[in-house]
Amino acid sequence: MSEAGFQWKPIGSVRSPFQSTQEIPKGLGAKHEAAGFLEILPEMETGLTDIEGFSHLIVLWVFDRSEGYSLVGTPPSDNRPHGVFATRSPRRPNPIGLTVVELIARDGRMLRVCGIDMLDGTPILDIKPYLSNIPPERLRRGWLAEAEERAGAKR
């Protein structure tokens, strides 16, 4: 393991309706249905070949307007604190965000997508095809399920 760490560069950026974090739906039952674009750099466009066949994409991106990190914090979906690795908090040791978006259409290096929860201009690190689900009967959702139950927001 290199002590120097790893360095990465964006492959593109997000075109989003959200200019500030306050505009992004958060908390229990928040829906991420905003449409936007993933704008990929011209020199990376060839990497998009055949991406049209996938309905959903995993986007890895940088919380570039978040500073520092907390190992424990209270998320918008609960009133109790939890460890950062048990939440989607932006204040992470490595500020990498993950969003699953629905691919609506591709126009060259512009991917029109639905399900955006990133700020406008967010740097994109990687895109991967969404391939499979966890069997629902095997999925447990810890504190989030408990918070939903307390809030009466059963799904």
Added chain:
Amino acid sequence: MSEAGFQWKPIGSVRSPFQSTQEIPKGLGAKHEAAGFLEILPEMETGLTDIEGFSHLIVLWVFDRSEGYSLVGTPPSDNRPHGVFATRSPRRPNPIGLTVVELIARDGRMLRVCGIDMLDGTPILDIKPYLSNIPPERLRRGWLAEAEERAGAKR
């Protein structure tokens, strides 16, 4: 967007039965059922608080033994080339891997997990709780579904 890029440091590393990439199951129908550990650094352990409640975790990690990248390549699951962002190839512009593992048990800063497909010693960048699935009736899997069909390996 910073021209200098972003730099990250591992929060821990993977304890895996796989010492070389040849040992990792690949291609159509490959099952990732190997057990192993996510060993988190002592100074990050507090970030694991309440993680026990989640059955599945998303692990982001570094393809630290992969060099360079190809925008197009032929994956082990097909005999046709595809764009890197439509595959899980290790030879990515930003060599970040993503694996969904099942959390079996936690012992302090050691997470015993199932579903390992990383090499032993792989640096871990982040862990996030797996929260929800894409509705199966809305999921399309592009070239992978086509390759499975051609191979008669229907799922």
